[in-house]
Amino acid sequence: MILPIFAFGQPVLRKVAEDIDQDYNDLEGLIENMYETMRNARGVGLAAPQIGKSIRLFVVDTQQMDKPDEPAKGIKKAFINARLLDESGDPWVYEEGCLSIPDIHADIERKSTIRIKYLDQDWKEHDETYEGVNARVIQHEYDHIEGVLFIDHMRPLKRRMIKGKLEKIKKGDIEVSSPMRFVKA
Ligand code: NI
Secondary structure (H helix, E strand, O other): OOOOEEOOOOHHHHOOOEOOOOOOOOHHHHHHHHHHHHHHOOOOEEEHHHHOOOEOEEEEEOHHHOOOOOOOOOOEEEEEEEEEEEEEEEEEEEEEEEOOEEEEEEEEEEEEEEEEEEEOOOOOEEEEEEEHHHHHHHHHHHHHHOOOOHHHHOOHHHHHHOHHHHHHHHHOOOOOOOOEEOOOO
């Protein structure tokens, strides 16, 4: 089922999300719906706050970015109750966008390597290190469960330049190709 994506301005995007436990109602179904919603919107990651749930859950699918003539590097995973343990390596710039902030893209600088602890769908604990694009997508989605958006990492000048656009998104004054839920003006 495709779920509406909560747009910039929705308070849920600014909350620090809560851990869940094994009793969480139909977690498998929710994760399936999040993958479907993400794919429909042509995203490579989606966090639960973006579908209105303030819980520490996000999905990542960078397998879509694998090229047929290169070794596969992508991952497809759900991260439950994640904790970022470390960020290291040289900062690098990569263009980010966000399904909650349509039509805005910006070069964002982040460290190249991360170490993260999380539970998978079978509630098995993992402690893993990622780099490159996988790290980048995880950093972006992890921010979402901490109430942080990629625009928060933009340089102040660039951030000022998109202020008007952000106000429009808040009001739903934009065209979107997948279902979204806006804060009404
Ligand atoms: Ni995002």
